[in-house]
Amino acid sequence: MTDLLFVHWDVSPFLLSIGRFGIRWYSLLFVGGFILGWFLFRSFMRREKVDEAVLDPLLYTLLIATIVGARLGHCIFYQPDYYFGSWTGFLEIFQPWKGGLASHGGAIALVIAMVWYANRYGKKNGFDYLWVMDRLCITVAFAGCMIRLGNLFNSEIYGDVTGLPWGFIFDLRGETEPKHPTQLYEALSYLIIGLIMIWIYRKKLDKVHKGFFFGFFILTCFGMRFIIEFIKEPQVEFEKYMLLDQGQLLSIPFIIAGIALLIYSSRKKLPSAADGFYRKKK
DSSP states (O other): OOGGGSEEEOOOSEEEEETTEEEEHHHHHHHHHHHHHHHHHHHHHHHTTOOGGGHHHHHHHHHHHHHHHHHHHHHHHTOHHHHTSSHHHHHHTTOGGGSOOOHHHHHHHHHHHHHHHHHHHTGGGTOOHHHHHHHHHHHHHHHHHHHHHHHHHTTOSOBOBOOSTTOEEEGGGTOOSOBOOHHHHHHHHHHHHHHHHHHHHHHHGGGSBTTHHHHHHHHHHHHHHHHHGGGBOOSSGGGGGOSSOHHHHHHHHHHHHHHHHHHHHHHHOOBOSOHHHHHHHO
């Protein structure tokens, strides 16, 4: 094999760097995912006649829950010995810029935070918890795509050695062999999932039932994550000796929950849209 067939990835993780200050592509894409999500959610609210005044509290809740949950998820699920084994490690829990965010932790935090949000703002605005989650998962699919592209710019969480022509040689990590660009695999899968859900939302909203989008998303998203993990390099030392890695074990409950939600949605057949959507149609 000749490395001319492969992609030499030596792109700087910094978009802009001045002295010790720098703006990372990852940070830009992370924030961009939230901005895109805000505009998407605003379009959902406008279409279904939900008061847009509740949109800003949603954004703040999502930001806090995602960052706190993703950080704690990494510390608890992947490196508990380090972060809870000394004061030095414990203090680093509160320094997410040093690296270490876990999507499973962020997902768990979002599920919990949206319970509070729906109870606080939902009843008087014609929506409930599942309504929020059904629409939130559409925005999360696109945000997840952008975050995985950020991981690519950071040259992190890539896969095992591959002979495929689209293998990436991550020069900045000192790699000399082509690896699976699993960041792109995940980004593409999230993009496709998001586009499918957007199409269904735009064309079939009155034909799907409450809980469908949420169930479809967590089943397909974490199902793809489970599959892609088979060709990922271990993120931490203890994963080298596991039949299924930590990411796969954490994905299994989400996959089961997705199946359960789809069954619930098909049996209950509750209207998917907010109350204002149906008032508008009458």
